[in-house]
Amino acid sequence: MSCERCINVVDAKMIGKEIEGKVIKINVLSFLGDIDKDTGLIVSEESGAKGSFIKDHILVVKRFRGSTVGTYIIYSLYKKGIAPKAIIMGKPDPVVLAGAVLCKIPIVYNIPDGILEHIETGSYIKITSTSNGISICIC
Amino acid sequence: MYLNKYEERMLRGEYGEAVRIAIEVIVHIGEALGAEKLIDISHAHISGISYFNIGDEGLEFLNDLVSKGAKAAVYTTANPSSIAILDPFTNVYGRDIVVKQYKIIELLKSLGVDDKSFTCIPYKIRRPKINEHLAWAESSAVIYANSILGAKTNREGGIVALMASIIGKTYYSGMHIDENRLPTEIIKIDFPIGNIFEASIIGLYIGNITKGIPYIEMNMNVEDDVYRDIIIRNLLASIASTSDSPMAIIEGITPKFDKIMIKGGLERITIDLAEAKKFSESICSNTLFIGCPHITVDELRHISNRIFLKAKSLGIEKIFVALPQNSEDIILIAEEFRKRGIEIVFLKGACPVVSNLKELNLHSLATLHGKAFHYIPKLGGIKTCLVNVV
Numbered sequence: 001m002s003c004e005r006c007i008n009v010v011d012a013k014m015i016g017k018e019i020e021g022k023v024i025k026i027n028v029l030s031f032l033g034d035i036d037k038d039t040g041l042i043v044s045e046e047s048g049a050k051g052s053f054i055k056d057h058i059l060v061v062k063r064f065r066g067s068t069v070g071t072y073i074i075y076s077l078y079k080k081g082i083a084p085k086a087i088i089m090g091k092p093d094p095v096v097l098a099g100a101v102l103c104k105i106p107i108v109y110n111i112p113d114g115i116l117e118h119i120e121t122g123s124y125i126k127i128t129s130t131s132n133g134i135s136i137c138i139c
Numbered sequence: 140m141y142l143n144k145y146e147e148r149m150l151r152g153e154y155g156e157a158v159r160i161a162i163e164v165i166v167h168i169g170e171a172l173g174a175e176k177l178i179d180i181s182h183a184h185i186s187g188i189s190y191f192n193i194g195d196e197g198l199e200f201l202n203d204l205v206s207k208g209a210k211a212a213v214y215t216t217a218n219p220s221s222i223a224i225l226d227p228f229t230n231v232y233g234r235d236i237v238v239k240q241y242k243i244i245e246l247l248k249s250l251g252v253d254d255k256s257f258t259c260i261p262y263k264i265r266r267p268k269i270n271e272h273l274a275w276a277e278s279s280a281v282i283y284a285n286s287i288l289g290a291k292t293n294r295e296g297g298i299v300a301l302m303a304s305i306i307g308k309t310y311y312s313g314m315h316i317d318e319n320r321l322p323t324e325i326i327k328i329d330f331p332i333g334n335i336f337e338a339s340i341i342g343l344y345i346g347n348i349t350k351g352i353p354y355i356e357m358n359m360n361v362e363d364d365v366y367r368d369i370i371i372r373n374l375l376a377s378i379a380s381t382s383d384s385p386m387a388i389i390e391g392i393t394p395k396f397d398k399i400m401i402k403g404g405l406e407r408i409t410i411d412l413a414e415a416k417k418f419s420e421s422i423c424s425n426t427l428f429i430g431c432p433h434i435t436v437d438e439l440r441h442i443s444n445r446i447f448l449k450a451k452s453l454g455i456e457k458i459f460v461a462l463p464q465n466s467e468d469i470i471l472i473a474e475e476f477r478k479r480g481i482e483i484v485f486l487k488g489a490c491p492v493v494s495n496l497k498e499l500n501l502h503s504l505a506t507l508h509g510k511a512f513h514y515i516p517k518l519g520g521i522k523t524c525l526v527n528v529v
Contacts, residue, residue, distance in 0.1 A: 015171055032192060033517030044517070064383045065346065066513075068276035071296025072187040076196040091351075092172060093383050094313065098296035101167045 003137035016106025030066035040082035074099025157209035169310025183304035186276035187297030189493035211251030212307035257488035258463035274303030279376035289394035322354035336527035339509030342377025377509025423524035430461030431511035464488030
């Protein structure tokens with residue numbers, strides 16, 4: 001697949017291998033309460049992505065909120081085989097980071113808001129490490 | 140990350156498999172967050188106790204860790220469980236759920252969790268001192284510890300707090316470092332806060348707009364210290380429900396607030412009551428929930444007259460009150476309420492918000508707490524409304 005444009009993000013961090021896949025863009029998210037832990041369906045209106053299943057998708061999350069039980073929910077989704085493919089965020093959230101590390105879900109953080117704005121639900125993106133950050137390609 | 144010789148031995152598995160797993164998780168998270176080292180903690184507080192939340196996967200995770208020899212290395216408390224194990228509700232939920240909820244609690248006790256805790260206000264069981272390093276989960280307790288007690292804790296995931304308990308350490312990052320405890324904006328509340336209801340709606344609103352650590356200028360027209368503390372607890376718990384904020388600096392209340400450097404050019408936001416009141420609704424139920432975060436028996440006694448005054452006129456017939464596990468018997472208060480035509484059900488060591496409430500044949504539950512208002516529809520599965528009762 002050819003990618004129409006790539007953006008270099010200096011100082012962004014990535015844990016995991018190269019990532020590529022289809023995006024679900026989320027305005028605000030708590031893994032506890034905003035996602036049905038048995039199906040992986042987003043149930044919160046405020047998320048802006050109600051009705052989407054997170055399985056096999058890259059979650060691009062503008063802001064996290066709320067419960068510290070989120071780490072357990074990520075673990076539970078992973079064990080059921082319905083966890084997201086990767087999670088992309090601005091400021092790293094310790095609750096989500098812990099779940100991702102535990103379940104080896106690739107994670108990208110320190111992405112400025114202005115760049116998150118360019119990524120939309122349904123986009124297909126590729127993310128790779130660079131010497132001083134990451135490169136996000138929208139394909 | 141720098142590890143001392145003792146920590147390296149932990150990582151090599153010389154102190155057992157559970158310790159090895161625990162330090163590996165903490166080091167991985169710490170490295171991701173840029174931590175240079177680990178630090179000793181004095182108190183861990185674990186969330187993720189309700190079977191309804193963590194499910195079979197969470198139970199298996201705990202079971203596996205305990206079978207590998209996991210033990211708390213420092214003083215450890217835990218959040219409330221679901222209400223499934225309490226007498227009035229065991230028949231409602233059925234044997235399978237009750238047994239699994241008991242199993243989670245027994246595993247935590249075998250790990251060394253203080254069996255008097257099972258509360259979301261661990262600071263009422265053991266009050267940390269200023270500058271003490273903690274590894275606490277439970278967002279409302281984290282924000283209270285940093286903002287009111289001057290202790291230092293990140294908003295840890297439930298599993299991370301458990302791992303930190305097993306090694307007695309956490310990663311040195313975020314809220315443990317003074318330069319990260321600075322305000323991100325100044326919020327002025329344009330009217331005096333006088334009750335839990337107002338604190339809740341303001342807190343939910345602030346959580347929605349803060350970028351991290353709000354510096355809050357506010358007045359409270361409440362003289363009573365016990366009630367003031369409950370109000371502040373609710374303000375903070377509400378902020379933590381709608382944000383990822385681990386701390387708020389409240390002018391005049393946060394320890395050493397006057398020593399905190401406020402950078403020039405911070406955004407200044409003024410909130411008036413009309414703006415915040417979009418969260419409030421009319422009464423939706425004749426059953427009321429009090430205790431989110433938990434309330435102590437002394438606090439309940441203290442505000443019971445305020446409840447008597449309003450609850451009846453709002454048509455409240457039954458009140459669920461959630462309290463810490465170690466709460467003394469409360470027969471006298473219950474009797475006082477009963478005489479006034481209100482049934483009171485005490486939920487010791489438990490929380491209805493983390494329980495399936497549809498099974499109770501409740502269609503809705505009124506509350507005065509912003510946190511409960513935020514989570515009851517999401518986790519309990521029923522309607523709720525925020526009301527001004529005390």
